[in-house]
Each structure stands twice: as structure tokens, then as C-alpha cells.
Amino acid sequence: MNYPQFYCHWMQTIGLDISAMPDAAQRLSPGTPSLPLALLTYYQCAGNSAINTAYNQLLSPEDIYQEQGYLIFMHENQGVVDWGIRLQDLEQANPIVWQRNNDEQAWYAEDYQLSSFLMANWYWAEFGEEKPEEFFRL
Known part of the structure; x- marks a missing residue:
């Protein structure tokens, strides 16, 4: 998958401003594993787009x-839930996202791979409407 094309397409479709963070890899804290592609x-x-913190908060690379x-x-x-990626799945380019219920400290698999999860999350924040992962295919 061409991720830059995918993200630009969907962010423009949703009507979101796109602001890059070209130094994202260098901003990871020491000891943080490599991020999935x-x-x-x-x-x-x-990474510097306003939507990243307008509703749910995408952590900055240094805060992961x-x-x-x-x-x-x-x-x-x-603060009810957090989202993460299983450490054992970090080698995958586009792993499944997991949600933790912070009251129960229990993890549940989302119905989205990472790339679609991000777009679905921003779509929901903008339109209040949930779409299945298949909606976010190019």
C-alpha cells in the first residue's frame, strides 16, 4: 500500500488539513521500538495536523x-480507553489496533488495521458516523 497516497486521499476526502511531521522517526524517545510503517x-x-488532538489524542512520537x-x-x-498495537505485531506494516478499556484494564481487538483505524477515527470525529474498514479502501 502507498500510505502517503492513502492518507492524503482520505484526509482530503474528509476535508481535513494535512500538516506533515517529517522528523517523526527522530522524535521517538530512546528505547521506543520502531513504529509500524x-x-x-x-x-x-x-503528524502535525490539528485533527490529531482535536478530539481523541494521537500521541506525539516522543510520547508513545x-x-x-x-x-x-x-x-x-x-480517558475511558486507549489504543495500542501489540508489541509482538510491531514488525507488521499495518497491524490490527487494540483498544484498552481503562476501567477493566482489558484489551479488545478493533475491527480495523492501523491505517484504516486512523481514518475511521477522524471520519467519526468529523461526521459522528462510523464506517466499516472496507469503506476506507482505495
Whole structure:
């Protein structure tokens, strides 16, 4: 998949401004594992975009952290859930996203791979409407 093309297409379709973060890989904190290609490329294409913190908060590369066997990359706007990637899946270019219910400390697989999850999340924030992963295919 051509991630820059995918992200630009969907962000423009949704009507979001795109602001790049070309130094995303250099901003990772020491000891943070390499990011999956879908997440690193998103940061490089749109990491400084306002949507990243307008509702749910996509963490900056330097704020990503490991907990309970997951790499946490996003917080829900009220702190009810966090989203992460299983550490064992970091080698995959576009892994499944997992959601943690912070009250139960239980993890659940989302119905989206990382690239589609990001676009679905921003789509929901803009339109209040959930779309299946298939909607976000090019």
C-alpha cells in the first residue's frame, strides 16, 4: 500500500488539513521500538495536523509508550480507553489496533488495521458516523 497516497486521499476526502511531521522517526524517545510503517508514515504525512488532538489524542512520537505488552499511541478524549498495537505485531506494516478499556484494564481487538483505524477515527470525529474498514479502501 502507498500510505502517503492513502492518507492524503482520505484526509482530503474528509476535508481535513494535512500538516506533515517529517522528523517523526527522530522524535521517538530512546528505547521506543520502531513504529509500524503505517503509523510512521502517518506521522510523516500528517503528524502535525490539528485533527490529531482535536478530539481523541494521537500521541506525539516522543510520547508513545509501552504498557501491558502494547505500544500505546492514542488516548480517547475522556480517558475511558486507549489504543495500542501489540508489541509482538510491531514488525507488521499495518497491524490490527487494540483498544484498552481503562476501567477493566482489558484489551479488545478493533475491527480495523492501523491505517484504516486512523481514518475511521477522524471520519467519526468529523461526521459522528462510523464506517466499516472496507469503506476506507482505495
